[in-house]
Amino acid sequence: MEKIGIVGGGLAGSLIAVYLAKRGFEVTLYEKRPDMRLNRISAGRSINLALSERGINALRKVGLDKQVLETGIPMSGRMMHRVDGERSYQPYGKEGQAIYSVSRGLLNVKLLELADEMDNIKIVFDSDCVGANLKTGEVRLKGKDGNTFTDTFDYVIGSDGAFSAIRQEMQGRSMFNYSQTYLEHGYKELTIPAGPGNTFLLEKNCLHIWPRESFMLIALPNLDGSFTCTLFFQMNGPLSFESIDNTEKLDAFFDQYFADAKPLFEDLHGDFFNNPTGTLCTIRCYPWSSGKMTLVGDAAHAVVPFYGQGMNCSFEDCVVFDEMFDKFYPDWEQLFEAYEKSRKPNADAIADLALQNFVEMRDLVADEDFLHFKKVEHELTELYPGKFKSQYELVTFTNEPYSYAREQGARNSELVKKIIRDNLENKLNDSEFMDTLFSEYIK
Amino acid sequence: MEKIGIVGGGLAGSLIAVYLAKRGFEVTLYEKRPDMRLNRISAGRSINLALSERGINALRKVGLDKQVLETGIPMSGRMMHRVDGERSYQPYGKEGQAIYSVSRGLLNVKLLELADEMDNIKIVFDSDCVGANLKTGEVRLKGKDGNTFTDTFDYVIGSDGAFSAIRQEMQGRSMFNYSQTYLEHGYKELTIPAGPGNTFLLEKNCLHIWPRESFMLIALPNLDGSFTCTLFFQMNGPLSFESIDNTEKLDAFFDQYFADAKPLFEDLHGDFFNNPTGTLCTIRCYPWSSGKMTLVGDAAHAVVPFYGQGMNCSFEDCVVFDEMFDKFYPDWEQLFEAYEKSRKPNADAIADLALQNFVEMRDLVADEDFLHFKKVEHELTELYPGKFKSQYELVTFTNEPYSYAREQGARNSELVKKIIRDNLENKLNDSEFMDTLFSEYIK
Numbered sequence: 001m002e003k004i005g006i007v008g009g010g011l012a013g014s015l016i017a018v019y020l021a022k023r024g025f026e027v028t029l030y031e032k033r034p035d036m037r038l039n040r041i042s043a044g045r046s047i048n049l050a051l052s053e054r055g056i057n058a059l060r061k062v063g064l065d066k067q068v069l070e071t072g073i074p075m076s077g078r079m080m081h082r083v084d085g086e087r088s089y090q091p092y093g094k095e096g097q098a099i100y101s102v103s104r105g106l107l108n109v110k111l112l113e114l115a116d117e118m119d120n121i122k123i124v125f126d127s128d129c130v131g132a133n134l135k136t137g138e139v140r141l142k143g144k145d146g147n148t149f150t151d152t153f154d155y156v157i158g159s160d161g162a163f164s165a166i167r168q169e170m171q172g173r174s175m176f177n178y179s180q181t182y183l184e185h186g187y188k189e190l191t192i193p194a195g196p197g198n199t200f201l202l203e204k205n206c207l208h209i210w211p212r213e214s215f216m217l218i219a220l221p222n223l224d225g226s227f228t229c230t231l232f233f234q235m236n237g238p239l240s241f242e243s244i245d246n247t248e249k250l251d252a253f254f255d256q257y258f259a260d261a262k263p264l265f266e267d268l269h270g271d272f273f274n275n276p277t278g279t280l281c282t283i284r285c286y287p288w289s290s291g292k293m294t295l296v297g298d299a300a301h302a303v304v305p306f307y308g309q310g311m312n313c314s315f316e317d318c319v320v321f322d323e324m325f326d327k328f329y330p331d332w333e334q335l336f337e338a339y340e341k342s343r344k345p346n347a348d349a350i351a352d353l354a355l356q357n358f359v360e361m362r363d364l365v366a367d368e369d370f371l372h373f374k375k376v377e378h379e380l381t382e383l384y385p386g387k388f389k390s391q392y393e394l395v396t397f398t399n400e401p402y403s404y405a406r407e408q409g410a411r412n413s414e415l416v417k418k419i420i421r422d423n424l425e426n427k428l429n430d431s432e433f434m435d436t437l438f439s440e441y442i443k
Numbered sequence: 444m445e446k447i448g449i450v451g452g453g454l455a456g457s458l459i460a461v462y463l464a465k466r467g468f469e470v471t472l473y474e475k476r477p478d479m480r481l482n483r484i485s486a487g488r489s490i491n492l493a494l495s496e497r498g499i500n501a502l503r504k505v506g507l508d509k510q511v512l513e514t515g516i517p518m519s520g521r522m523m524h525r526v527d528g529e530r531s532y533q534p535y536g537k538e539g540q541a542i543y544s545v546s547r548g549l550l551n552v553k554l555l556e557l558a559d560e561m562d563n564i565k566i567v568f569d570s571d572c573v574g575a576n577l578k579t580g581e582v583r584l585k586g587k588d589g590n591t592f593t594d595t596f597d598y599v600i601g602s603d604g605a606f607s608a609i610r611q612e613m614q615g616r617s618m619f620n621y622s623q624t625y626l627e628h629g630y631k632e633l634t635i636p637a638g639p640g641n642t643f644l645l646e647k648n649c650l651h652i653w654p655r656e657s658f659m660l661i662a663l664p665n666l667d668g669s670f671t672c673t674l675f676f677q678m679n680g681p682l683s684f685e686s687i688d689n690t691e692k693l694d695a696f697f698d699q700y701f702a703d704a705k706p707l708f709e710d711l712h713g714d715f716f717n718n719p720t721g722t723l724c725t726i727r728c729y730p731w732s733s734g735k736m737t738l739v740g741d742a743a744h745a746v747v748p749f750y751g752q753g754m755n756c757s758f759e760d761c762v763v764f765d766e767m768f769d770k771f772y773p774d775w776e777q778l779f780e781a782y783e784k785s786r787k788p789n790a791d792a793i794a795d796l797a798l799q800n801f802v803e804m805r806d807l808v809a810d811e812d813f814l815h816f817k818k819v820e821h822e823l824t825e826l827y828p829g830k831f832k833s834q835y836e837l838v839t840f841t842n843e844p845y846s847y848a849r850e851q852g853a854r855n856s857e858l859v860k861k862i863i864r865d866n867l868e869n870k871l872n873d874s875e876f877m878d879t880l881f882s883e884y885i886k
Contacts, residue, residue: 171623174722175678179622180614235618279617 001025002330005139005153007129007166008032011104012297012314013159014111018062019322020157021118028151029121030141032128032160037109047189047228048220049107050075050207050308051100052396058315061322064114068107072100073221079206085260089206090374093393094385098205099308101220129165132156134173134291155332156293157321162283164299170290183280183304183358185215186235190271192264194225201264202227209361212257215239216362219261229261232280232362241277280304282351286344289336296321300340301347306357307395309350313402317343349402353395353409376416379428387438388412408443415441444468445773448582448596450572450609451475454547455740455757456602457554461505462765463600464561471594472564473584475571475603480552490632490671491663492550493518493650493751494543495839501758504765507557511550515543516664522649528703532649533817536836537828541648542751544663572608575599577616577734598775599736600764605726607742613733626723626747626801628658629678633714635707637668644707645670652804655700658682659805662704672704675723675805684720723747725794729787732779739764743783744790749800750838752793756845760786792845796838796852819859822871830881831855851886858884 001024006013009031017029051072059065076098077091092099115121126144138152158166170176195201200221202208208219208227215234219227234240244250247269254262262268283302288295297314321339328335360370380388391409394400415437419425427433444467449456452474460472494515502508519541520534535542558564569587581595601609613619638644643664645651651662651670658677662670677683687693690712697705708714726745731738740757764782771778803813823831834852837843858880862868870876 175625177622177624179620179624181620181622182618 002154002332004028005137005151005156006030007132007139007156007158008160008164008297008299009108009112009123009125010159010161010297011108011111011311012318013157014108014115015058015062015315016157016159016296016318016321017115017121017123018111018118019318021115021121022062023322023325025120027121028153029115029123030127030129030139030151031123031125033125034144035112035123035125036105037112047104048101048222049104049311050220051102051107052308052312054309054316054319054399055312056100057399058319061319062114064110068102068110069100071106071223072102073223074098074100074205075207075220076205077207079203079208081208081210081258081260083212083257083259088371090371091378093390093397094381097393097397099207099396101207101222103222104311129160132158132166132169132293134169134293137292154292158293158295158299159297160299162281162298162302164295166293167285167295167299170285170293170295173290176285176287176290178285179283181282183282184234184236185232185358186241186277186279188231188233188241188272188275188277190217190229190231190265190268190275192219192227192229192261193266198225200225200227210258210261211362213363217258217261218361227264229265232358235277235279244272247273282355284348284351286340287337288340288344292332294321294336294339300343301351303347303351303354304358305354306361307350307354309354309395309402313347313350316346316399346402349406350395353391353402353406372420373416376419376425376428377412380416380434383428384431384434384438387435387442411441411443445597445775447471448580448594448599449473450575450582450599450601451603451607451740451742452551452555452566452568453602453604453740454551454554454754455761456600457551457558458501458505458758459600459602459739459761459764460558460564460566461554461561462761464558464564465505466765466768468563470564471596472558472566473570473572473582473594474566474568476568477587478555478566478568479548480555490547491544491665492547492754493663494545494550495751495755497752497759497762497842498755499543500842501762504762505557507553511545511553512543514549514666515545516666517541517543517648518650518663519648520650522646522651524651524653524701524703526655526700526702531814533814534821536833536840537824540836540840542650542839544650544665546665547754572603575601575609575612575736577612577736580735597735601736601738601742602740603742605724605741605745607738609736610728610738610742613728613736613738616733619728619730619733621728622726624725626725627677627679628675628801629684629720629722631674631676631684631715631718631720633660633672633674633708633711633718635662635670635672635704636709641668643668643670653701653704654805656806660701660704661804670707672708675801678720678722687715690716725798727791727794729783730780731783731787735775737764737779737782743786744794746790746794746797747801748797749804750793750797752797752838752845756790756793759789759842789845792849793838796834796845796849815863816859819862819868819871820855823859823877826871827874827877827881830878830885854884854886 004020004025004027006017006029009029017027021027056065059068077089080088116123127141129139130142131140137154137156138150139156140148140150142148158164160166171178192201204221210217215232217229217231219229221227236242244253250272281302282304288300296317303310320342324335324339328338377390381390391405391412394405394408447463447468447470449460449472452472456472460470464470499508502511520532523531559566570584572582573585574583580597580599581593582599583591583593585591601607603609614621635644647664653660658675660672660674662672664670679685687696693715724745725747731743739760746753763785767778767782771781820833824833834848834855837848837851
């Protein structure tokens with residue numbers, strides 16, 4: 001069996017290592033950080049993530065789904081906080097459907113533990129990829145001692161994230177399409193601690209949003225009763241991370257826009273002025289494979305976090321990559337090509353949807369017309385569960401291709417607009433009438 | 444006065460060196476190739492270029508326009524070659540307007556000669572930029588002997604082309620937007636030699652096009668009577684550079700598609716199989732400046748060659764950059780920012796127009812409806828020279844912003860379509876009627 005190198009032991013890298021080891025390959029996983037099982041440092045800047053069906057499905061295939069869901073907190077809808085403190089709740093899907101707030105660090109540790117149990121996976125920490133030869137399969141790494149060494153594989157998977165060294169090698173090659181596009185917004189994490197006796201100071205089973213048109217605050221619950229909040233805010237300009245440069249301005253800003261949340265923070269000043277400001281970048285490239293190497297996860301398609309699909313999409317890459325072995329192994333060239341051709345349109349679709357959802361989250365969730373639209377859409381979801389699936393449902397609660405979710409989402413939108421425009425809301429229960437409409441709008 | 448480093452002594456780099464030296468700065472120009480005045484190697488892969496008003500205007504400011512135009516061949520229109528050998532001619536503009544086929548190598552030499560005459564310009568050849576410190580103004584270079592050395596400047600201009608090392612430094616920085624997008628077509632240069640006594644074997648004062656829908660051949664005249672032809676053709680696929688892999692297939696391909704041109708080549712087989720296949724890439728980025736460095740020309744915005752504007756746009760960068768000194772010097776930060784803000788929308792516009800023109804050149808110039816459209820448009824140009832300017836005219840024969848040319852071009856298109864659709868061609872001479880139409884469509 002071939003010797004496979006995996007560069008990057010984050011979420012996608014450690015999962016794909018397990019998939020490939022299960023197929024019998026000899027796998028070596030290089031990770032630049034120290035062993036996160038020994039040092040509980042944050043495995044990445046965002047502390048918790050929203051796990052949904054695609055991610056759960058990928059974990060199910062290695063028997064980790066139940067364990068992970070037990071440590072996650074189900075969030076069944078959005079709790080929208082208005083400026084005046086009033087709240088409104090929008091369920092994400094049908095009764096019983098939820099996305100899960102999970103700890104990135106804990107999930108990564110579980111995946112590494114699973115990988116470590118397998119005899120044919122070797123994990124090497126503290127090894128930073130500094131270059132590669134796409135043709136020969138050689139990877140150059142810098143160890144903890146600062147010395148550079150090489151390792152050569154039959155095939156290499158670059159799961160080394162948005163600033164991938166493997167992709168960097170591809171970028172210098174002719175005919176490699178590439179783009180990196182930053183939002184003008186950055187983000188900062190702020191913490192709402194648990195209340196007395198590890199109680200939750202906000203409703204536990206929601207994703208909280210404070211939409212403020214050009215910026216927003218969100219909060220996801222953690223197991224210990226705390227919430228990790230993220231402020232998405234302009235980097236520069238008259239009202240921005242740049243402009244809020246002292247505690248008076250910070251207090252005034254929170255008093256004006258997030259008055260109900262402000263008393264819940266323990267150290268707003270410290271969090272705001274000491275935590276790093278992250279940037280939000282969409283990365284697209286093609287092809288994903290060159291010679292003996294291919295890309296998975298953020299290395300191939302970093303997306304903005306507003307659909308909660310970054311990790312889920314990366315895990316789905318691993319599932320699709322794994323499935324290609326049944327069809328194409330041992331023809332790796334065909335396997336790589338079929339994988340990238342299958343995934344690229346879906347990665348592009350979720351990248352677009354994530355950008356669109358930023359506008360929806362920060363702006364439209366506070367808009368009356370939008371709420372009306374959502375209400376009709378939700379009624380269709382409840383009344384016709386087998387037939388009508390919202391875009392959010394398709395993305396979050398199914399394994400249908402993201403590209404289909406985008407297309408059907410656009411058609412759904414036309415359908416709901418027609419219902420509202422033509423005053424057809426009184427016919428929502430008329431299933432014969434609705435079937436005719438569905439046949440026109442649902443493909 | 445500040446010490447300015449210029450990285451890259453191609454067309455834009457050598458022109459901007461002269462502009463800056465005229466303003467009194469101490470300029471050092473590093474060029475990776477040997478001195479092209481001593482070694483008449485090709486200064487780049489494309490041998491001749493189409494010089495038009497923006498480029499001429501930039502040369503005018505340093506007194507080189509007349510000299511350069513004397514060595515150029517005016518091309519007053521397109522000569523379209525059909526598959527059956529029939530030809531049709533479309534003028535580019537009004538009587539007397541032309542674009543000029545000039546030699547890239549000769550133009551570069553003239554600019555370097557001019558630079559060399561100036562006491563405050565130092566030119567260093569055989570020095571390849573391998574890195575830079577954007578904050579300190581330090582540039583790292585590799586000399587002819589293979590040794591690396593550094594030079595530090597107050598400010599640095601990266602004019603080092605589509606694969607710019609200075610831009611590469613910027614790309615690693617946060618909030619730097621970047622994309623490189625390849626066409627599926629590549630190109631190859633082929634030569635039609637001069638006839639007996641340096642005569643031209645095709646009409647001299649035209650740009651010749653053999654449009655074949657999914658690919659095309661073009662030819663530009665050279666001073667010595669030869670034509671440099673470029674075949675734009677799919678890189679891969681059933682009919683492509685890849686598929687034509689022996690002389691029989693090559694002959695059959697030219698017999699079928701370019702039968703009138705084929706006998707004119709001297710060494711079609713040699714040219715086709717020995718000349719390199721070039722790729723066609725659009726590069727966009729933003730911002731163009733960081734710290735003490737900024738970008739001009741292809742380093743900031745490589746465009747595909749189908750509008751003949753790559754060099755003209757780069758020269759216009761130099762003009763705009765130079766004009767910023769009148770307003771902002773000695774505030775370099777403001778100067779860099781005003782320059783990039785002014786140029787970015789125009790660079791984006793010409794990048795888009797160049798991509799669109801590829802479709803027009805290879806496909807539409809052989810289409811009856813398109814020729815009808817062009818005929819009406821040309822009549823408007825001739826009848827209302829002060830009022831109606833075609834997009835081609837705006838791009839090629841004026842110094843109006845490219846972004847305006849794109850917008851007005853779209854409005855022109857609506858206007859001409861309306862005239863054809865509403866059977867108004869008999870009113871083209873009715874200036875009162877046309878004025879009403881113009882007031883609606885021309886901004």
